[in-house]
Amino acid sequence: MAGWSEKLRRNGFGWGLVLPSLLFLCLFTYYPMLKSVWLSMYEKNLATPEPLFVGFGNYANLLKDQVFMKVLGNNIGFAIGTVPTSLGLAFLMALFADKAIKGRGLARLSFFYPNMIPMIAVANIWLFLYTPHFGLLARLATWIAEQPINLLGTPNTVMGALIIMMVWKEAGYFMIFYLAGMQQIPKDLYEAAAVSGVGALTSIRRITIPLTMPTTLFVGVVAITNSFKLVDHLWIMTKGGPNNASNLLLYYIYDTTFNFYDQGMAATMTVVMIVLLLIISSMQFFGWDHKIHYE
């Protein structure tokens, strides 16, 4: 009997400690997720103010929605454009900033500071840089192309312009994780390598890269997730235009909700987004969870 009450008390204590967090998670993570799933089965928009059950009709419509397909493609393109580049750069930055050379702190600072600027301010800064006639980068592009170029107003260049901005903003952030990762590498490994006459590049390839693999995996997932969830800049810079060339999924959801008032479709797209994110992060989380258990 004593075991029983002890067990009960322990369980109550544990749950009690978790409960406040759980409450907020229920309200703002689980409940909204379920609600999205529920609402995605209904048609609810300006023409149909009262929810009308349509089963998987919205999902079928989504497949036929050319804009959605384009936006999804854009988002994948945006991820492919930003993730490897910023990861690669971050790795190089970390290699550079990790060493004990003069001015290292300054280099680190200049790589990292974009991360401290609100996305919305970053968007303003880059909008200015890209503005035809007046912006620095617009002038540069005009000089290279020898004709006026409207970087954000041309479908071919707008995505590239936004990708460059994102890499600028994110690379320094990811550098930090690589710095942390590199510090964990035992330094005798390098010494041993140096003694046996292995060159610098080889030891980077054979030691640094493999041993920072977990960091790469972690940062990779963060970067991919970011490419789906960071859309503040669109609000300032392009509104997804021209002709949806720069539109991203979350911004399209925002537009569908608050400009088209199509709640059913917005919920459907939210569900698609949730599933995407779960797939992306579960790949890594299982690996990560192992790490934690074996720490």
Next chain:
Amino acid sequence: MLKQSKLTALLLLVSIMAIAGCGQTNKSSAGKDMNTNQPAMTASTPESSESKNVEITFYYPVNVGGPLTKVIDGMVSTFMEQHPDIKVNPVYTGNYGDNTVKIQAGVQAKQPPDVAVMMSTELYSMLDMKAIIPLDDFIVKDTDIQMSDFYPAFLEDTQTESTTYSIPFQRSTIVMYYNKEMFKAAGLDPEKPPATWDELVTYAKKLNRDGHAGLEIPGNDDSYWMFQMLARQNATDPKQNIMSSDGKKAMFNTPENVEALQFWLDLSHKQKVMPEGVIDWATVPTDFIQGKTAMMMHTSGNLTNVKNNAKFEFGVAFPPAQKQFGSPTGGGNLYIFENTSPEKQAAAWEFVKYMTASEQAALFSSSSGYVGVRKSAYDTEAMKKYTADFPQALVARNQLEYAFRELSTHNHGKVSKAITNQIQAALAGEIDAAGALKKAQEEADQALAPFNK
């Protein structure tokens, strides 16, 4: 051990209370007006609204930067001085787009403002959401409003099926701004701006030199507005518009409209007098002021900005005609909302009346560059002085006889996006004029299908 279980119990209790608390707000929020920070109005005695204080919330957008919010806030406080029983809480909600989002969101959340300035184009969406009230009862009872004093071009989009739903407030048309110094430098008469499409092209070609463009027409956010202008100018029928007046049909894909869009595209692709690609709405005036373009098509709402910042003499003219002159009207009207009490709606009406009276219309027009919405506004001393010093301000008003309703349909968000996107694609050279309008038409038809059942 005892202490621990006590604490556990306490934790549980707190959590339960939090849940219960949330549930309670949940129930009570429906009846309460959460929009404002005022103490909730509980009493609802129907009579004697004079003796009681009414508090209303007023949303407004400003598209012309900081100073204008001060003008509107100033008008609001004079209103309150004259109506001590009504308290107005003005809420500046950003530009038109954000403002609409805020209002729509508020309507969906059953917490709309009491009165708001909103795009005239939102009429059908608002009606579909059952968000606004008809104003005819007020108009019939209240002779002060003098509807006939408003310019008819502005009244067109306040009505549907002979019911009036809004009162014109912050209104504009598209005008052509041109740099007189550049005209002189190019050997053109600065007092004779181009009046036809052909002249526009010839002039623009001459003006496209010394590192500045001949002409700029913005093509992003609401490019359909500029397209409407060109379409009307190219229309044989003087009443032709790109949608039906009941807002249930879009008429984008007509041969004349294709010609109009083609003309726009040719300006950059064929005639090379305009920069390529989609030109940003906000940068066009800056380009003009900085001498990067000799002419621009833009809203008359930009007059004050150009006047204050241009370091050269500039002229304002009607956008040139092909078969006729024409410009859509633009801007916002004052709407009164459902889901509030009759007292608030009455107070809102008083407020609307005040904001659109001659003196206020004159004040607002002269400090913003928007067109005065009433004829009598132009008879006020303030306005006479303003237009005498700055005759350019009269152009937009004089154009009203050629002005017509801005694109306004059911499902306006989707319909306007359909045409805007395709125009952008065409400007970017991804699709030709005919293809763009065909596609826009299909998308619009699809968005409007449920309303034509």
Next chain:
Amino acid sequence: MDNPLKLPMLLNRNNRKPLVDNRTLRLERTRRRILQLLWHGMGFGFAALWMIPFIWVVRTAFLPKESAIGSGWSWGLTFDNLIHVWQAAPFGQFFMNTLLVCSGVLAVQLVTMTMAAYAFARVQFAGKDLLFMLFLVQIMVPPDVLIFSNYQVLNEMGLLDTLLGIMLPYFASSFGVFLLRQSFKQLPKELDEAARVEGASRLHILSRIYVPLSRPIYVSFAIVSVSFHWNDFLWPLIVTNSEDNRLLTVGLAMFAKATESGAQWSDVCAATLIVSAPLMIGFLLFQRQVIGSFMSSGIKG
């Protein structure tokens, strides 16, 4: 940031004994020096490149309006833009709101995450593993993505257009719970037992032993959390209507997007500077700590 690791391939050449003859060694040395120079040049070049956007904005913010967007290079220093912007919109109010939201969120987060982290680290209770997996979900699907549904939840609660509404979805942080749980787990269990023998309750142990010993993690989390909420935009934009509840980022966006007039670049740059300045200054002052915090907030590989 006292990193003991010096990538040795370029620097530790002294460790090598001269096994080969001098000439080869000298050649090798020159080659290395050139490579090193190239590498440094590249690194600092990039660092300089990274600074340009910000310098450009600072320059524009302080230049007189006329010369700011002219094509030529001109000099001149003015505070007019900053003053004008500061007066044009209630940035002071926005600043206070942002501060309030950041500190409010953080305060609640610290409490909720400490409790949950302790439970996951040291208490055995039924359903713990399942619950832990459930907590993971918030990291995978952050509240940012659920704006559409969360807006409706907040509406049901009647908390739209309130500062509390902005904060609420972030009161629980699975990320914080994770971080802290790891740190708690690393503390020796003997500490618990010793304290228990002396009759201390578990909550007492938590507050007296676990929390103080995990201070660095708390600092890290605080910095990450504050910088996140300082920069957040879409959610506060959707939730708030009135100026009284507007945050800095939203105020900036609205200021910059008053579209009917042309883009006023001097003003926009000045406003951008005002909004970014507080965090930037904080960052410059506590650079080491900030970078260190972000470092330890990453789950170490």
